[in-house]
Amino acid sequence: MFRNQYDTDVTTWSPAGRLFQVEYAMEAVKQGSAAIGLRSKTHVVLACVNKSNSELSSHQRKIFKVDDHIGVAIAGLTADGRVLSRYMRSECINYGYTYESPLPVGRLVVQLADKAQVCTQRSWKRPYGVGLLVAGLDESGAHLYYNCPSGNYFEYQAFAIGSRSQAAKTYLERKFENFTGSSRDELIKDALFAIRETLQGEKLTSTVCTVAVVGVGEAFNILDQATVQALINEFEISGEEGPTNESVAEEAGGESGGAATEEGGAATEQETAPMDI
Amino acid sequence: MVVESHETDGEFAGGGLGHTSRSPIVTPVFTDMVSSQTESGLLSSEGESQRTQYPYVTGTSVIGIKYKDGILMAADMGGSYGSTIRYKSVERLKQVGKHSLLGASGEISDFQEILRYLDELILHDNMWDDGNSLGPKEVHNYLTRMMYNRRNKFDPLWNSLVLGGVKNGHKYLGSVSMIGVHFEDNHVATGFGNHLARPILREEWKEDLSFEEGVKLLEKCMRNLLYRDRSAVNKLQIAKITEDGLTISQPYSLKTFWNFGAFQNPTVGAEGSCC
Numbered sequence: 001m002f003r004n005q006y007d008t009d010v011t012t013w014s015p016a017g018r019l020f021q022v023e024y025a026m027e028a029v030k031q032g033s034a035a036i037g038l039r040s041k042t043h044v045v046l047a048c049v050n051k052s053n054s055e056l057s058s059h060q061r062k063i064f065k066v067d068d069h070i071g072v073a074i075a076g077l078t079a080d081g082r083v084l085s086r087y088m089r090s091e092c093i094n095y096g097y098t099y100e101s102p103l104p105v106g107r108l109v110v111q112l113a114d115k116a117q118v119c120t121q122r123s124w125k126r127p128y129g130v131g132l133l134v135a136g137l138d139e140s141g142a143h144l145y146y147n148c149p150s151g152n153y154f155e156y157q158a159f160a161i162g163s164r165s166q167a168a169k170t171y172l173e174r175k176f177e178n179f180t181g182s183s184r185d186e187l188i189k190d191a192l193f194a195i196r197e198t199l200q201g202e203k204l205t206s207t208v209c210t211v212a213v214v215g216v217g218e219a220f221n222i223l224d225q226a227t228v229q230a231l232i233n234e235f236e237i238s239g240e241e242g243p244t245n246e247s248v249a250e251e252a253g254g255e256s257g258g259a260a261t262e263e264g265g266a267a268t269e270q271e272t273a274p275m276d277i
Numbered sequence: 278m279v280v281e282s283h284e285t286d287g288e289f290a291g292g293g294l295g296h297t298s299r300s301p302i303v304t305p306v307f308t309d310m311v312s313s314q315t316e317s318g319l320l321s322s323e324g325e326s327q328r329t330q331y332p333y334v335t336g337t338s339v340i341g342i343k344y345k346d347g348i349l350m351a352a353d354m355g356g357s358y359g360s361t362i363r364y365k366s367v368e369r370l371k372q373v374g375k376h377s378l379l380g381a382s383g384e385i386s387d388f389q390e391i392l393r394y395l396d397e398l399i400l401h402d403n404m405w406d407d408g409n410s411l412g413p414k415e416v417h418n419y420l421t422r423m424m425y426n427r428r429n430k431f432d433p434l435w436n437s438l439v440l441g442g443v444k445n446g447h448k449y450l451g452s453v454s455m456i457g458v459h460f461e462d463n464h465v466a467t468g469f470g471n472h473l474a475r476p477i478l479r480e481e482w483k484e485d486l487s488f489e490e491g492v493k494l495l496e497k498c499m500r501n502l503l504y505r506d507r508s509a510v511n512k513l514q515i516a517k518i519t520e521d522g523l524t525i526s527q528p529y530s531l532k533t534f535w536n537f538g539a540f541q542n543p544t545v546g547a548e549g550s551c552c
Contacts, residue, residue: 098422099415106407139445140408 011123021127022120025149028129032075034165034198035062037133038158038172038191039144040182043215044135046073047191049162049198050210063212063222067092069102070136071212071220075162076149077129084128088112105136105143109153117151131161137214160194167197184215189235192228204232328432332384334358336369337508338470339380340498341439342482343448343463344491347519348441350380351495353503354528355510362510370516370525374399377413377442378518379420382467383455384435391434394423413442413449417459425457437467443520466498469506474498488517500531 006012007020014020035048050059063073064085070092074081091111095103112132119125132147146161147153158176160168171194179187191211196204206228214220223231334356341350356364369388370380373395381388398419402411411419417440427433433455441450452465464478477498486494492515503509511533516525544550 098419099411100418101412101415104407104409107405107409110405110407138409 009123010120010125010127019120019150022150025127025129026131029076029131029149029161030163030165032078032130032162033060033062034160034162034168034195035073035075035131035133036158036160036165036168036172036191036194036198037073037135037144037146037156038176038179038187038194039135039142039156040184040187041180042142043182043184043187043213043218044137044142044144045184045187045191045211045213046071046133046135047188047195047209047211048073048075049195049208051208059210063210064089065212065220065222066108066134066136067096067102068219069138069214070105070108070134071214071222072135073133073212075131075133075165080128080130081132084112084115084130084132087115088134102138104138104140105134105145106138106140108136109134109145109147112147113151113153116147116149119149120151133159133161135212135214135220137216142215158194160198162198164198164200167200168194171197184213184218185231188213188223188231192232192235205229206232328430332387332435334363334385335435335508336367336382336385336388337506338466338468338474338502339369339382339437339439340466340470340474340478340495341380341441341450341452341464342478342486342491342495343441343450344486344488346488347443347448347517348378348450349488349491349495350378350439350441350516350518351499351513352380352382353499353510353513355508355512356385357508360507362508365510365512366528368514368525370514372523372525373416373440373442374402375410376444376518377411377416377440378516378523379416380439380441380467380516381436382470383437387434387436391420391423391436391438395420410444412444412447413440413451414444416440416442417449417451417453417461420453421457421459424453424455424459428456439465439467442518446520469502469509470498473501473505477501496531500533503531503533 006014007024010019010021033049033051035046037044037046046063048062050062052059060078062075062078063071065071066085066088070088072085072088088108091108092103095101116128119127127149129149131149134145134147136143144156144159145153146156146159157179158172160172175190179190182190188211192204192209195209199208206225209228210222211228212220212222336356337353339350339352341348350370352369354365354367354369355362356367367385369382370378371392373379379395381391395416399411420438420440424434435455437455438453440453443449449461450463450465451459451461452467453459464475464482466474478494481494495515499513503511511530512528513531514526514528516523542552545552
């Protein structure tokens with residue numbers, strides 16, 4: 001692909017109207033380990049694959065509690081994710097202090113997106129290399145958003161990001177229509193199934209994944225390992241064979257694959273700039 | 278509550294709080310000219326003090342109660358200039374956004390300033406254009422932060438505010454004072470209303486008052502204030518806010534009764550009187 005001439009600077013357009021630095025940033029998201037999110041009317045579940053570098057080291061933190069009613073799962077440059085989580089926490093706290101009220105998820109997401117956009121229009125900055133799945137609850141219900149390094153954001157019923165997320169998306173596409181009415185436990189079960197898809201036959205245990213829930217009457221919390229393992233055993237999925245997935249590490253272009261969307265977000269082809277969505 | 282009664286008196290001598298102690302941090306350097314907006318930041322205490330010392334044009338009590346469908350609030354339309362009742366058509370009850378109603382007593386110019394801040398707040402809230410909106414609880418807390426912040430700078434907005442509203446079926450009624458004291462209750466009042474109206478409300482307020490009952494109760498309180506508060510005027514508005522919206526009544530007057538026996542021949546039996 002002849003895109004090397006116009007990809008040095010984020011402030012340089014290509015003749016085809018693309019900002020390659022931003023697209024490269026979105027590649028970074030695809031390299032990170034998988035994170036998935038799904039929501040029902042009353043709950044939102046986030047789950048991610050958490051593999052440590054070696055047996056000696058601890059796992060990377062990929063899920064962050066932002067406030068009692070909001071949590072985020074990241075994929076990509078975890079350092080960028082940590083910094084953005086801190087920003088989100090700060091915004092939530094400030095809003096709560098001034099208004100004694102939880103920050104509406106939609107507003108936080110827009111603020112995050114605007115912050116990401118700034119980095120696509122400054123010559124001395126680089127885009128954030130992290131995709132965020134923002135799960136939250138507010139007056140208007142349960143929400144799941146995806147924030148992109150490009151500064152775009154979308155609302156989803158269910159979504160998956162990171163490496164081998166296509167497998168999870170395929171699973172979610174089959175099941176998403178039922179999610180609205182799902183109970184909390186059914187939702188978690190589906191999340192674990194989706195995670196299992198991304199593992200490509202590897203055994204699903206609570207040491208490789210993290211699950212977090214937020215819902216009506218339940219503050220955002222990360223389930224502890226024992227609970228997750230119990231759920232895995234209960235659902236008897238650790239021993240089952242997962243459906244084989246042909247495309248192993250290939251992602252067919254960023255947001256393509258048509259994860260269920262509430263508004264907009266049409267499926268794109270490989271070469272179309274993802275920012276066009 | 279000592280502060281409250283001062284503002285309704287409209288005292289000029291010394292102001293309510295007696296600001297003899299200045300900020301302990303910077304010793305003011307007195308110059309001939311009053312330095313105004315040219316200085317800012319750390320040097321702003323130098324020169325004549327720019328902080329609010331005492332109110333000039335003031336409104337008296339505001340009363341608010343919760344009733345079956347929402348909130349009822351009453352305030353008269355007087356603006357006193359010290360002991361003179363200078364203005365008699367001051368609207369002290371105003372709408373804030375979709376869900377809230379604000380009533381203010383104290384310095385009228387500060388109330389107008391507060392309305393300006395709230396206008397901007399609501400504007401930005403609407404500009405998000407995302408279906409979310411600030412409810413009465415949020416506006417109340419915003420006001421609290423604003424009042425307390427000014428108090429910490431020794432430059433208060435000289436008002437006592439009553440904020441009421443309904444959002445998603447939840448009724449909210451709160452109060453904020455000029456020093457940032459804030460709370461919620463089923464009935465609130467400012468100034469003399471605290472001393473003359475609230476005792477009545479404590480006895481007679483109940484859950485789920487009808488609109489007529491609520492208005493009757495408020496009028497009883499306002500009549501009491503009219504008799505006993507020297508800065509009260511007999512021209513009032515009652516505002517109602519429900520889930521459906523806000524209405525502020527046209528100004529009207531209360532009937533008063535002065536035919537008490539003691540008023541007929543007030544000097545009977547007194548030394549030097551004719552009878």
